[in-house]
Amino acid sequence: MLAEIITIGDEILIGQIVDSNSAFIGKELNKIGIDVYQITSIQDDKQHILNALEEAKNRVDIVLITGGLGPTKDDITKHTICKFFDDTLVQDDKVLQHIEAIFAKYIQTPVTDINRMQALVPSTSVVLMNQYGTAPGMWFDKDETVFVSMPGVPFEMKNLMNDEVLPRLQERFDRPFIVHKTVLTYGVGESAIAKKIEQWEDNLPSFIKLAYLPNLGRVRLRLSARGTDEKLLLDTIEERIIGLKALIGDIIVGYEETESIEVLIGKILTSNGHFLAVAESCTGGKIAQSITSYPGTSSFFKGGAVTYATQSKSDLLGVPKETIEKFTVTSKEVAEAMALGVKSKFKSDYSIATTGNAGPTKGDGDVEVGTVFIAVATPERVFSEKFVFSNHRERTIGKAVNKSFELLLKELS
Amino acid sequence: MLAEIITIGDEILIGQIVDSNSAFIGKELNKIGIDVYQITSIQDDKQHILNALEEAKNRVDIVLITGGLGPTKDDITKHTICKFFDDTLVQDDKVLQHIEAIFAKYIQTPVTDINRMQALVPSTSVVLMNQYGTAPGMWFDKDETVFVSMPGVPFEMKNLMNDEVLPRLQERFDRPFIVHKTVLTYGVGESAIAKKIEQWEDNLPSFIKLAYLPNLGRVRLRLSARGTDEKLLLDTIEERIIGLKALIGDIIVGYEETESIEVLIGKILTSNGHFLAVAESCTGGKIAQSITSYPGTSSFFKGGAVTYATQSKSDLLGVPKETIEKFTVTSKEVAEAMALGVKSKFKSDYSIATTGNAGPTKGDGDVEVGTVFIAVATPERVFSEKFVFSNHRERTIGKAVNKSFELLLKELS
Numbered sequence: 001m002l003a004e005i006i007t008i009g010d011e012i013l014i015g016q017i018v019d020s021n022s023a024f025i026g027k028e029l030n031k032i033g034i035d036v037y038q039i040t041s042i043q044d045d046k047q048h049i050l051n052a053l054e055e056a057k058n059r060v061d062i063v064l065i066t067g068g069l070g071p072t073k074d075d076i077t078k079h080t081i082c083k084f085f086d087d088t089l090v091q092d093d094k095v096l097q098h099i100e101a102i103f104a105k106y107i108q109t110p111v112t113d114i115n116r117m118q119a120l121v122p123s124t125s126v127v128l129m130n131q132y133g134t135a136p137g138m139w140f141d142k143d144e145t146v147f148v149s150m151p152g153v154p155f156e157m158k159n160l161m162n163d164e165v166l167p168r169l170q171e172r173f174d175r176p177f178i179v180h181k182t183v184l185t186y187g188v189g190e191s192a193i194a195k196k197i198e199q200w201e202d203n204l205p206s207f208i209k210l211a212y213l214p215n216l217g218r219v220r221l222r223l224s225a226r227g228t229d230e231k232l233l234l235d236t237i238e239e240r241i242i243g244l245k246a247l248i249g250d251i252i253v254g255y256e257e258t259e260s261i262e263v264l265i266g267k268i269l270t271s272n273g274h275f276l277a278v279a280e281s282c283t284g285g286k287i288a289q290s291i292t293s294y295p296g297t298s299s300f301f302k303g304g305a306v307t308y309a310t311q312s313k314s315d316l317l318g319v320p321k322e323t324i325e326k327f328t329v330t331s332k333e334v335a336e337a338m339a340l341g342v343k344s345k346f347k348s349d350y351s352i353a354t355t356g357n358a359g360p361t362k363g364d365g366d367v368e369v370g371t372v373f374i375a376v377a378t379p380e381r382v383f384s385e386k387f388v389f390s391n392h393r394e395r396t397i398g399k400a401v402n403k404s405f406e407l408l409l410k411e412l413s
Numbered sequence: 414m415l416a417e418i419i420t421i422g423d424e425i426l427i428g429q430i431v432d433s434n435s436a437f438i439g440k441e442l443n444k445i446g447i448d449v450y451q452i453t454s455i456q457d458d459k460q461h462i463l464n465a466l467e468e469a470k471n472r473v474d475i476v477l478i479t480g481g482l483g484p485t486k487d488d489i490t491k492h493t494i495c496k497f498f499d500d501t502l503v504q505d506d507k508v509l510q511h512i513e514a515i516f517a518k519y520i521q522t523p524v525t526d527i528n529r530m531q532a533l534v535p536s537t538s539v540v541l542m543n544q545y546g547t548a549p550g551m552w553f554d555k556d557e558t559v560f561v562s563m564p565g566v567p568f569e570m571k572n573l574m575n576d577e578v579l580p581r582l583q584e585r586f587d588r589p590f591i592v593h594k595t596v597l598t599y600g601v602g603e604s605a606i607a608k609k610i611e612q613w614e615d616n617l618p619s620f621i622k623l624a625y626l627p628n629l630g631r632v633r634l635r636l637s638a639r640g641t642d643e644k645l646l647l648d649t650i651e652e653r654i655i656g657l658k659a660l661i662g663d664i665i666v667g668y669e670e671t672e673s674i675e676v677l678i679g680k681i682l683t684s685n686g687h688f689l690a691v692a693e694s695c696t697g698g699k700i701a702q703s704i705t706s707y708p709g710t711s712s713f714f715k716g717g718a719v720t721y722a723t724q725s726k727s728d729l730l731g732v733p734k735e736t737i738e739k740f741t742v743t744s745k746e747v748a749e750a751m752a753l754g755v756k757s758k759f760k761s762d763y764s765i766a767t768t769g770n771a772g773p774t775k776g777d778g779d780v781e782v783g784t785v786f787i788a789v790a791t792p793e794r795v796f797s798e799k800f801v802f803s804n805h806r807e808r809t810i811g812k813a814v815n816k817s818f819e820l821l822l823k824e825l826s
Contacts, residue, residue: 009624010622010624010637011624011626011635012435012436012439012452013439013448013449013450013451013452014439014440014443014449014593014637015435015436015437015438015439015440015441015443015449016436016440016593016595016626016633016635017436017626018431018432018433018435018436019431019432019435019436019452020431022425022428022431022432022454023425023428023429023430023431023432024428025428026425026426026427026428027427027428027429028428030427030428035426036426036427036428037426037455037456037461038426038453038454038455038456038461038465039425039426039432039452039453039454040451040452040453040454041435041451041452041453042450042451043450043451044624048450048451052451070603070625070627071603071604071607072603072604072607072625109605112604112605112607112608114604114607114608115604134604153627155803155805155808180427182429190483190484190485191484191485191525191527191528191547192522192525194484194485194525194527195525195527209423211422211423211424211457212483212485213424213429213430214483214566220429222423222424222429224423224427275722277725278719280698280701283705284701284702284704284705284706284710285693285698285699285700285701285702285704285705285717285719286698286702286705286706287698288693288697288698288701288702288719288721289697289698289699289701289702291697291698292696292697292698292699292719292721293697293807293810295772295773295774295806297697297721298721298722301721301722302721302722302724302725303718303719303720303721303722303725303729304698304718304719304721305716305717305718305719305729306691306698306701306705306716306717306718306719307716308701308705308710308711308714308715308716308717309688309711309714309715309716309759311715311760312690312715312716312758312759315758315759315760316716316718316729316758316759345725345728345729346722346725346728346729347724347728359708360708361708390568392568393708394706395568397706
């Protein structure tokens with residue numbers, strides 16, 4: 001059972017937005033055993049849309065289309081899809097009522113003719129109601145291939161997928177099982193891992209594939225199994241992971257998707273009744289933001305201080321001015337004082353602190369661009385390490401955040 | 414002059430990573446007048462890669478490939494590309510020396526055979542040295558089409574694009590001019606804008622296209638012009654934007670890419686010698702992180718407090734306990750006290766504060782999920798507004814961040 005995702009929009013091709021819709025759709029299809037064969041992003045151009053639909057029809061069983069269903073003139077997708085199915089547009093009264101209700105409740109201006117046109121749908125389509133927006137989804141059957149068109153607004157598309165599209169696909173198609181397990185490792189490079197597990201990898205059964213996914217100081221190892229016997233897949237993967245642990249257990253910190261490192265840290269802290277606080281200079285709030293992007297954070301996270309200006313490190317966290325003068329603001333001593341200060345101010349049990357220079361130019365401190373000191377305070381002690389990550393701002397910040405979580409997790413485990 | 418981007422990797426198709434490489438490449442090609450016709454993401458599968466290369470060759474003049482050039486076994490791209498060009502792999506001594514140098518300087522372990530194999534390249538390719546990694550880029554000419562293969566690690570790919578690929582493409586191809594200007598608006602919906610500017614839009618010349626890009630309370634309007642006379646394109650766009658300002662000048666807050674709202678705020682504050690601090694509860698550090706993701710932040714940003722736990726709002730920001738008890742933690746009064754507190758603690762001139770409940774469950778406060786109070790303090794006053802954004806955590810946080818910047822910018826302008 002193969003699917004293709006077609007995302008429509010000039011803004012994707014000129015790089016003004018990153019196509020995150022495809023990743024969401026790919027992940028959800030995969031969970032129900034549908035394999036995405038290809039993702040195709042194309043311009044808002046009639047002929048190009050027609051070509052892409054025709055080519056996809058020859059490649060796959062399911063074609064999911066996003067984008068180009070908004071109320072404004074640059075959207076030609078609906079008319080083109082209608083032409084592809086040799087169909088005509090008709091008004092759907094239920095959609096029109098829904099549009100009028102949305103305007104009355106949230107927008108509080110009269111419904112425009114432009115919005116009323118969103119109630120027009122191809123006569124042969126099954127309308128999928130979009131609870132969160134004015135553009136409906138549309139489901140078509142053509143010569144054994146299913147086509148689904150959804151709006152490109154991520155929030156609306158996600159709800160349509162969950163509420164309408166996925167249940168219908170599950171009902172309509174027989175699907176094999178696909179099982180993934182991703183092993184999260186920290187601190188050792190891709191090729192060094194490959195060398196350590198070479199023999200283990202060579203002995204994997206043919207229905208299991210291994211992929212290496214390196215990113216800013218961590219490597220994820222993804223095992224994917226496919227077959228008709230779900231139990232066999234799950235058992236085989238578990239058994240192989242026991243073998244993997246014997247080889248590289250010291251660098252394995254967790255398993256995705258169920259456990260990102262932030263969630264893993266949260267679980268350990270919560271189960272011990274402990275709390276965390278963070279003090280950030282060069283990471284600028286990204287550690288706090290990474291933690292709070294997951295729900296349920298309040299059971300272990302007190303909060304944090306983004307002490308970007310040197311003075312605020314003393315004012316907010318009580319870092320002694322003499323420590324800053326003696327060792328400079330980007331130093332082991334200041335990082336540790338920040339960690340202790342934030343732990344005390346927030347009355348937490350653990351804390352993380354960062355101070356460094358992400359660049360592109362030298363700041364208040366005097367250290368090389370890319371230098372970051374990371375301190376961790378526990379109920380018993382405080383320690384810190386110096387890193388020189390890179391001369392690229394975004395990369396240095398990302399690496400510092402990952403390394404902070406790694407250092408804390410090591411203390412917790 | 415048309416290009417296609419092919420990104421290779423199962424991790425893209427199963428949604429484990431979002432393909433941000435394509436957006437970067439699309440943006441850079443666009444700047445030099447090369448139009449991306451299609452982005453195609455495919456599996457790590459030999460036949461699929463061969464098909465995609467062949468199809469792209471029939472569609473476009475330039476094919477840029479990323480992914481599948483790492484050191485480990487799951488990478489089959491290089492061998493497949495070699496087969497596509499009926500070529501054989503030969504060792505490139507310069508690449509081998511580069512790999513050895515990287516290992517000696519950064520990795521400090523012996524070079525493995527796996528890494529040594531990265532110095533093998535198709536004999537007819539032009540090697541593009543990858544300064545930041547061990548996998549080289551490769552440039553091929555076949556029947557008037559240029560193919561370039563690059564590693565999938567974003568950092569390495571970006572540097573190869575900037576240092577090697579873009580200069581060569583500029584030298585090799587005659588290109589038309591493409592000019593974009595994106596108008597950033599806040600506070601009014603897509604269809605209401607469309608109605609206001611309908612006549613203006615109808616009168617745009619045929620070489621200018623308009624696109625609406627709505628996202629969490631802001632709508633970007635992108636004008637794209639294409640032609641051989643760059644001055645004419647620039648002048649026409651400027652002239653049309655004057656007309657647009659006359660219609661919706663009150664909701665235009667800036668122009669991209671040069672000016673994101675964070676950069677715009679930073680410019681105004683810096684030029685006035687003023688500083689900002691932020692106090693975040695439900696936004697969890699995302700306001701600070703959005704500001705500090707741009708360089709040069711220290712000239713206007715003092716820092717912030719992520720007072721996630723109720724107690725920390727009093728301990729860190731001096732919000733009176735009685736205010737919290739009387740009005741609850743999610744209230745206008747607490748938001749304003751947080752704004753004044755953070756302004757005082759950080760000795761800033763302006764501040765933003767957020768308190769609310771992003772969900773998914775009710776927290777310490779007692780308000781509806783999605784409710785956020787945003788306060789702004791200026792040298793003269795403090796004020797706040799209540800919003801009910803949505804019942805989705807990520808969306809509520811995103812909308813609250815955008816709305817915070819909008820409220821501050823209005824005060825600054």
